[in-house]
Amino acid sequence: MKKLSLVFAVALASFVSLSAQAVDQREYHKDVIGKDCKTCHDQGLKNYPSDQACTQCHDVDELAEQTARSEEDKWQNPHNNLHYGKELPCIECHGEHELKKPMCSNCHTFKYDKHK
Secondary structure (H helix, E strand, O other), X not given: OHHHHHHHHHHHHHHHHHHHHOOOOOHHHHHHHOOOXXXXXXXXXXXXXXXXXXXXXXXXXXXXXXXXXXHHHOOEXXXXXXXXXXXXXXXXXXXXXXXXXXXXXXXXXXXXXXXX
16 A cells, blocks of 8 residues: 555656646747746746846837837836836736736726737
8 A cells, every 4th residue: 555655646746847847938939948948047947037038138128119109108118117217127017927917007007908
């Protein structure tokens, strides 16, 4: 009976470790990053990526230009806004493994229809 319990425990541990490694990754990052998690997780695999990891590929000025709004709403730009300018940490709104709602939605009602 003890052998059966031991075999069951080892099998269960194997399944758990396999499922922990099977994380979702956005399609548009798969070609660039592949399976090298350390490309983004530059502060260790159990920590969020730094902004420097994101800006290796994403230019903040280009993002601010792409998400610019009309003159009346110009400070509602998520990449250059009234509160944080261009200094808002990327992980406040973006997540690789799970969707996040934009931080601005905590207080404001305007929408970011193209948010990913």
